[in-house]
Amino acid sequence: MTSMSDRVVPPAARRRRRPTKTGVVLSEELIVETALRLLKEHGADALTVRRLGLALGADPTALYRYFRDTDDLLLAIADELIGRTLRTWRPAGDWRADLRDLGLRIHAGALSHPQAAVLSSYRVTGRVHEIEAVETILGVLRRAGFPDPDAVRIYHAFVDQSLAFAALDAASLALPRAARDAEAGVWRATYARLPADTHPHIAATARHLLVDMRRSAYPVALDMLLTAAAARLEEVTEHAGHADPSHARAEDQESARP
Amino acid sequence: MTSMSDRVVPPAARRRRRPTKTGVVLSEELIVETALRLLKEHGADALTVRRLGLALGADPTALYRYFRDTDDLLLAIADELIGRTLRTWRPAGDWRADLRDLGLRIHAGALSHPQAAVLSSYRVTGRVHEIEAVETILGVLRRAGFPDPDAVRIYHAFVDQSLAFAALDAASLALPRAARDAEAGVWRATYARLPADTHPHIAATARHLLVDMRRSAYPVALDMLLTAAAARLEEVTEHAGHADPSHARAEDQESARP
DNA sequence: TTAACAGGTCAACGCCGTTGACATAAGGTG
DNA sequence: CACCTTATGTCAACGGCGTTGACCTGTTAA
Secondary structure (H helix, E strand, C coil): CCCCCCCCCCHHHCCCCCCCCCCCCCCHHHHHHHHHHHHHHHCHHHCCHHHHHHHHCCCHHHHHHCCCCHHHHHHHHHHHHHHHHHHCCCCCCCHHHHHHHHHHHHHHHHHHCHHHHHHHCCCCCCCHHHHHHHHHHHHHHHHHCCCHHHHHHHHHHHHHHHHHHHHHHHHHHCCCHHHHHHHHHHHHHCHHHCCCCCCHHHHHHHHHHHHHCCCCCHHHHHHHHHHHHHHHHHHHHHHHCCCCCCCCCHHHHHHHCC | CCCCCCCCCCHHHCCCCCCCCCCCCCCHHHHHHHHHHHHHHHCHHHCCHHHHHHHHCCCHHHHHHCCCCHHHHHHHHHHHHHHHHHHCCCCCCCHHHHHHHHHHHHHHHHHHCHHHHHHHCCCCCCCHHHHHHHHHHHHHHHHHCCCHHHHHHHHHHHHHHHHHHHHHHHHHHCCCHHHHHHHHHHHHHCHHHCCCCCCHHHHHHHHHHHHHCCCCCHHHHHHHHHHHHHHHHHHHHHHCCCCCCCCCCHHHHHHHCC
């Protein structure tokens, strides 16, 4: 027995496509696309129900026929983003280069839609795209020669590091103009002016700080993680001695990217 | 010539402590503490100007005598969290152990106030506690022998990774009960049941995944970052050859923690 | 041809942050 | 001690937000 306030009907059941006053025919896809466009073109604060309605040429509350609330809409946006990121990744066979590439793509994808990334990057969806990503990354690591426990540990660290930095950097990018400018100014106005006698280490490195703090630390952190992983791999394969090193290779080759 | 809407006076200049209608005497500290209590007890959505005023026993707009706007208040909250974390940290002289300890403390501190951490961990405050943290960490790295550019790069990666994981893990901790349980269930209900022929790598490692995905990946990622840093340090000091390895040691000893 | 009803529209609710004007008690000054 | 300045608490109001319930109307299946 569904309550009267169940305005959202599943997409499959939609039949009547009644146009709005301005003649637009709404759909879940059109709304998500328009929301992404709004976010991209006009920044964080631009995504409100009223403005989205305006951009669509429909009454704002028409959205509630397609999404239960704004959080529901945001999850739909996030899912679309995951799909887009995975779709453009082409692993080439070198585990380190492939993971590096994927990490940077996740990061870049999040930064291109910061608001959506901030709200969604810490959620486990269990949806198809996510599962495909897990399978693929684990495959890359196991085929590289990592034993299963190491493969899982490194997979987890890699993925969460990527998502965590994506969220972090997306969050500062999603700040209102004024706050973002203010933060940039803090490094010049505050840190770069600390006297050497009270803050010797900051004063000595101020020049480097000014340059370095302007960009994301993710590429550096990612490379450090991969470096440590490579060291671990060397350790493991050395210890393995004369043991057969091809135990996980042969027929896994195909299933790498299903 | 300050504009008329400059309601906030610097804390040092405060003299008149006029009590509110309910008799409370306001202060920057009291407001921040009350905000943290609100966040802890009633979640992220509970922090509104009106509710904070209510909790303080003051007119909501009295806050604007202490903080320019809600963002300013948020930065003060963030800085207080940094201060609390730093206050309990006792570096012992081994750079790697000290940074590991500090990283774990940052993470733990954020998780003890998830709502506040989620809102504030990506902000640059430029306030006293943050400055002290930067100075101290840079000191640890430079005294360990890292050249300035490396010290800055590693500082940046270390801090942002700690904050990023803190925010990520705090965010899932801050989820509504139901959503958190649902996410935990996904690993058992979905991933652990995927058949080996369609998802060989997940199936082969399902046992490890179930265990590993339940805890934060931060300790692993932290150790990997420190491992890579140690490798870099060895590289640098080896290349230095016969050069004096104590160039940044002697009199910096005192100023380590001002 | 028609009747049901999905889906677009409208008005209103209760929040939110923020501002400008106002009131008053604190505290320096004589 | 009495005065005056002014910092600081209070109040009313503004515009914007997400969301709801009631209404209206074109589409579609029978």
